[in-house]
Amino acid sequence: MQVKRKPTLKDVAQLAGVSTATVSYVINEKKIISKEVKERIFEAIESLNYIPNNLAQSLKNRETRLIGLLISDIANPFFPQVIRGIEHKLAMHNYNILLSETNSDPGKEKENLKMLLGRRVEGLIVSLAGREVNHFSNIDTPIVFFNRVPDSEEFHKVQVDNFKAAYLATEHLILHGYKRIAIISGPEYLNVGRDRMLGYRQAMLDHGLPILSKYTRMDRFSVEYGYNAMEEFMSLSEPPEAVFTCNNALTLGAFRFLKEKGYLVPKDVALVAYDDTDWATLVDPPLTVVRYPMYEMGVRIGELILQSIQEKVRTPAQNIRFDPELVIRRSCGC
Amino acid sequence: MQVKRKPTLKDVAQLAGVSTATVSYVINEKKIISKEVKERIFEAIESLNYIPNNLAQSLKNRETRLIGLLISDIANPFFPQVIRGIEHKLAMHNYNILLSETNSDPGKEKENLKMLLGRRVEGLIVSLAGREVNHFSNIDTPIVFFNRVPDSEEFHKVQVDNFKAAYLATEHLILHGYKRIAIISGPEYLNVGRDRMLGYRQAMLDHGLPILSKYTRMDRFSVEYGYNAMEEFMSLSEPPEAVFTCNNALTLGAFRFLKEKGYLVPKDVALVAYDDTDWATLVDPPLTVVRYPMYEMGVRIGELILQSIQEKVRTPAQNIRFDPELVIRRSCGC
């Protein structure tokens, strides 16, 4: 549509009978301008409905106040909470968020990255699409990774202590007396899949329990995978006594299977889940879960990126781990 | 940080030994340039790691390929699904999303609106913060409202047929034989609160049932409000036989109250909810809900805004209503 051009500084200047410089001064309060001139300029701005063109300002000032957010899928309920924290922090400092989704496709990630860089975002907040991270090297725009982070030590990272979270969950099950404990996790090549698996293994090991491949599944973080993995477990001649599901989608799928088939939790099989969701207290039985502060993580991510932008020299990469907490309800059999 | 300046067209031109015009031509494939020159330019681009400055391009071309998204709170699970649809549609056309939250604060909405306009977004997608909409008049940037839309007929709107949704839900309860049917809804001044209430009233009216103020609550869309309203209902000397909760937060609160206090659904009180959530099938009993296609709504919103941007002349405002559907599960007593 955009039929008529938007008013510019020049238009305002003309109408107010002053130079563009003067108008710029009053808008930015950079110089002291006489009351009467100011008045005239404000009137002109008002009557033209003038809003400064931020593109031109950015071009001139070399600052866009834009942060690029690169995530796999905004419908994953984990993200909105975190984004909310990020947004609140950034908004305080007049930074805005440019959103882009990758659908966990590294190709799309690469494309979007280029787009964001082209738009001259001042910082990047990213949860990795896949295992490839080469396209993030050699970028001199500050980056904070979160959730799905690269292994490399050279980047800022904010994450839950996934290992500890899984350890906590598994150990709780062990101390409860269960021996045949299974796990459903995400892909090996993602820290979030791998570290949770490692935490599980370590807990089993520390308590002298065997790690059996028939009780471990790690492939995708999806509802279907959770459903299918649970189905496989329950059709084993010796099904697990307890299962640890490593993210909300997996929990959803696994739990759905159990409900559909009429299994009783925790009697037939106990459950500990990752991610404390809205509904964890509403299902029957209420879910014992690993919880961590999503909003606060977002705020911290926002702080970290703002700080990295401010810095004149590159400071050592920070790896911030948030402590998970076990929320004991009833699905574990307690 | 941003220590070293990013390479510019000029840098590329210099390195390749050509003019900036020529470089621009090859980048945009606007003119036919000889193979060898092209080659040299690509090499220069490669070695400098040059990415065109989109700000300058936008300024020159008068197109930002940016859409502003103005919503109350991204953590409301309704939004992410819709946004996903929007994002996918827009991404196909190389448009990106600038996200901003209002926290349902009209003041913040006004501010953010100005910011988005300053950034010269080509279109606006908004779910209203409050009842005030004056700041949206006199804006010549195309707007599509969704979810919380203004009453005015002058704007494009995409919404669920809220009236019909509530009518459907209420009528189902009525046909089931319940007489004392209550409703918990959101504020009167929001279409989403009001229309759902109206649908309820009409259904009651059409079936000769009285509308009693003790059975109607409309104030806020929050978990707490849902909890409290349900508590009030159940402490009535004659509690309702069935309740219709008008959004996911209200459902969450109301259901939580019932669970906590040990009420049996649908025996003690039947329930029909608005919004089909992930967990609606997992709770006990599975929830009978009103469902509508969130992702598809997002796609439609994206289409509509793109179309409005393309149009040379302003076409009449469209009011698109998505049909809700009743998903009968067990909380209604069927």
Add this chain to the structure above:
DNA sequence: TTGAAAGCGTTACCAG
């Protein structure tokens, strides 16, 4: 206290 003009990084017209 005000203004002229250069420049931010592109694009595109017009010449050659």
Add this chain to the structure above:
DNA sequence: CTGGTAACGCTTTCAA
């Protein structure tokens, strides 16, 4: 085919 240059809308230096 290639290039000089004005212009997009703003900020800021320098001068008046």
